[in-house]
Amino acid sequence: MTREPIEPDRRGFVYPDVQKKIYWEYYGPGHREVVCLLNGLAMHTGSWNSVLPSLLHEYDILLFDYVGQGRSTPVDTSVFISDLGDCLILIIDRLDIDRLHLLGISYGGFVALDFARRHQHRLHTLALSGILLSREELFGMYQEISLRFYRAGEVGFELYTHYLYEKIFGEAFVRRAKPYLEKMRLAFFKRYQHQVHSLIRFTEAQNPFFEGLEEHLPGFRAIRTPTLLLAGAQDRVILPAVQRKIADILPVTRFEVIDNSGHVVYLEQRDSFFSLLERFFGAKSIEF
Numbered sequence: 521m522t523r524e525p526i527e528p529d530r531r532g533f534v535y536p537d538v539q540k541k542i543y544w545e546y547y548g549p550g551h552r553e554v555v556c557l558l559n560g561l562a563m564h565t566g567s568w569n570s571v572l573p574s575l576l577h578e579y580d581i582l583l584f585d586y587v588g589q590g591r592s593t594p595v596d597t598s599v600f601i602s603d604l605g606d607c608l609i610l611i612i613d614r615l616d617i618d619r620l621h622l623l624g625i626s627y628g629g630f631v632a633l634d635f636a637r638r639h640q641h642r643l644h645t646l647a648l649s650g651i652l653l654s655r656e657e658l659f660g661m662y663q664e665i666s667l668r669f670y671r672a673g674e675v676g677f678e679l680y681t682h683y684l685y686e687k688i689f690g691e692a693f694v695r696r697a698k699p700y701l702e703k704m705r706l707a708f709f710k711r712y713q714h715q716v717h718s719l720i721r722f723t724e725a726q727n728p729f730f731e732g733l734e735e736h737l738p739g740f741r742a743i744r745t746p747t748l749l750l751a752g753a754q755d756r757v758i759l760p761a762v763q764r765k766i767a768d769i770l771p772v773t774r775f776e777v778i779d780n781s782g783h784v785v786y787l788e789q790r791d792s793f794f795s796l797l798e799r800f801f802g803a804k805s806i807e808f
Contacts, residue, residue, distance in 0.1 A: 523570070525566070525569050526547065526569055526572050526573075526576075528545035528546055528547050528583075529546055529547055529548060529549070529550075530545070530546040530615075531543070531544065531545045531546065532544060532614075534607065534610040534611050534614060536587075536603070536606065536607055536610060539593065539595055539597070540587050540592070540593045540595060541592060541593050542584060542585065542586075542587060542592045542593075542607045542610070542611070543565065543584060543585045543590055543591035543592045544565075544582065544583065544584040544585075544611045545565050545582070545583045545584070546580065546581070546582055546583075546615060547572060547576060547580060547581040547582075547583075548576065548579070548580025548581060549580070550580065552578070552579055552580045553579055553580070553620070553621065553644065553801070554579065554580045554581070554582055554612075554617050554620040554621070555575055555579045555580070555581050555582070555620065555621040555622075555623060555801065556581075556582040556583070556584075556608065556612075556620050556621070556622050556623070557581060557582075557583055557623050557625075557628075558608075558622065558623060558624040558625070558628030558629075558631050558632055559583075559584075559585065559586060559589060559627070559628050560625050560626035560627045560628055560650075560784075561626065561627035561719065561722050561723070562684075562708055562711075562712070562719070563589070563628075564585050564589045564590030564591075564711070565583040565584065565585055565590050565591075566590065568581075568583055571786060571787070571790060571794070574790060574794035575794065575797070575798070578798065578801075578802075579621070579801065582611065582612070582615070582617070582620065584607065584608065584611055586599075586604050586607070586631075586722070587599065587603075587604075587607075587718075588715065588717075588718030588721060588722065589718065594715045594718060596717040596718075596721065597721070598721065598724070598725075599721040599722055599724070599725040600725055600728060601630050601631055601634050601725050601726075601728075601729050602634055602638070604631045605631055605634050605635035605638065605639070608631075608635060609639065609642075612642065618642070619641075619642055619643060619644050620642065620643065620644060621643070621644050621645045621647070621801050622635065622636070622643055622645070622646050622647065623647040623648075623649075623797070624646075624647070624648055624649075624651065625648075625649045625650055625651075625784070625785075625786055626649070626650040626651065626757075626783065626784070627722060628651075629648045629649065629650065629651025629652075630651065630725075630726065630729055632646060632647075632648060632651075633646075633648070633651070633653060633740065634729070636743050636745055636747075637736060637739040637740050637742075637743060638739070640743050640744065640745045643745045644745075644801070644804050645745060645746050645747070645748070645800060645801055645804055646743070646745045646746070646747040646748075646770075647747070647748045647749075647750070647797055647800065648747065648748070648749045648750070648763075648766065649749070649750040649751065649752075649785050649786065649793075650751070650752065650755060650757065650758055650763070650783045650784070650785065651758065651763065651766070652758050652762050652763060652765070652766070653733070653740065653765065653766045653769055653770075654733070654762065654765050654766075655730055655733065656758075656762055658759075659757075659758060659762070662757065663723055663726060666680065666719075666723055667720065667723055667724075669683070670716050670719050670720045670723070671720065674713060677709070677712070677713060677716050678709055678713075681705050681706075681708055681709045682705065684705075684708075685701060685704070685705045687756055687757060687783075688756075688757055688782055688783040688784055689701075689782045689783070689784060689788060690752060690753075690754035690755075690780060690781045690782030690788055691754065691780075691782075692780040692781070692788070693780075693781070693782065693784075693787070693788040693789075737769070740769050740770060741769055741770070741771065743770050743771070743772075744771065744772055745772065746772050746774075746800070746804060746805050746806050747766075747770050747772060747773040747774070747806070748773075748774050748776070748796065748797070748800045748806065749763060749764075749766055749767060749773055749774065749775045749776070750776050750777075750778055750785055750793060750796060750797075751763040751764070751775070751776070751777050751778065751785070752777075752778055752781035752782045752783055752784070752785045752788065752789075753777050753778060753779050753780065753781060754780070754781060754782045755781070755782050755783045755785075756782065756783070757782075757783040758783070760777050763775070772806060773806065774800075774806035776796060778792050778793060
């Protein structure tokens with residue numbers, strides 16, 4: 521039986537400028553600590569619905585769509601990762617949230633890292649998965665291949681969705697979820713087939729992020745927020761060894777590898793992933 525979607529207790533928009541509106545959702549009674557889950561590149565707020573019960577029994581949850589995702593404005597203009605973090609500031613100020621736990625998976629990890637560099641005073645903890653903070657040739661090649669698919673028209677983009685679903689998941693998850701993968705892939709294709717420009721803009725936004733790494737490295741090294749980094753042992757998008765390099769930059773970081781998982785650890789090994797997160801959030805320390 522398909523579970524009914526969980527409805528947010530509050531929802532709304534913030535307006536970073538006259539051209540853009542950013543959609544947000546809030547789950548919970550409003551008096552508990554808040555966890556913000558940052559979307560990956562191809563996600564939207566609804567992508568988290570199946571895993572919300574893993575945290576809602578202890579924490580309130582905040583979600584939002586980046587410009588070009590979900591119910592936020594799908595404008596075809598340049599995107600900067602820092603702007604996505606600025607949208608989060610607008611939302612938490614509106615909701616009177618002083619500090620929160622921040623989880624960034626995949627592309628959301630870029631947003632989370634930049635947010636922590638500029639606003640660590642607004643964080644209890646920082647959790648990351650499937651992300652990097654170094655220039656890597658293989659990741660650069662993956663980025664350029666993705667852009668070529670995006671720019672190749674509808675046929676090229678549909679081919680990309682097949683390529684992506686082969687690359688991001690580990691063997692164990694593919695065997696377990698094989699009956700549902702085609703439905704998932706098709707939903708992704710339909711969601712973006714008429715606004716592939718959003719994926720292009722998100723991917724292009726990684727360039728200034730990486731170009732600014734040397735300049736911003738002291739700021740990243742100054743992050744004292746307790747940080748948990750969870751890598752999938754079979755991640756072929758960003759190898760665990762590459763993710764581990766973040767622990768050499770952020771001084772208060774615990775690195776864990778989750779077995780039998782590819783890039784999407786929160787979905788592939790849900791119990792292990794959220795069990796570690798809960799213990800970490802509760803301790804507000806890497807000693808848990």
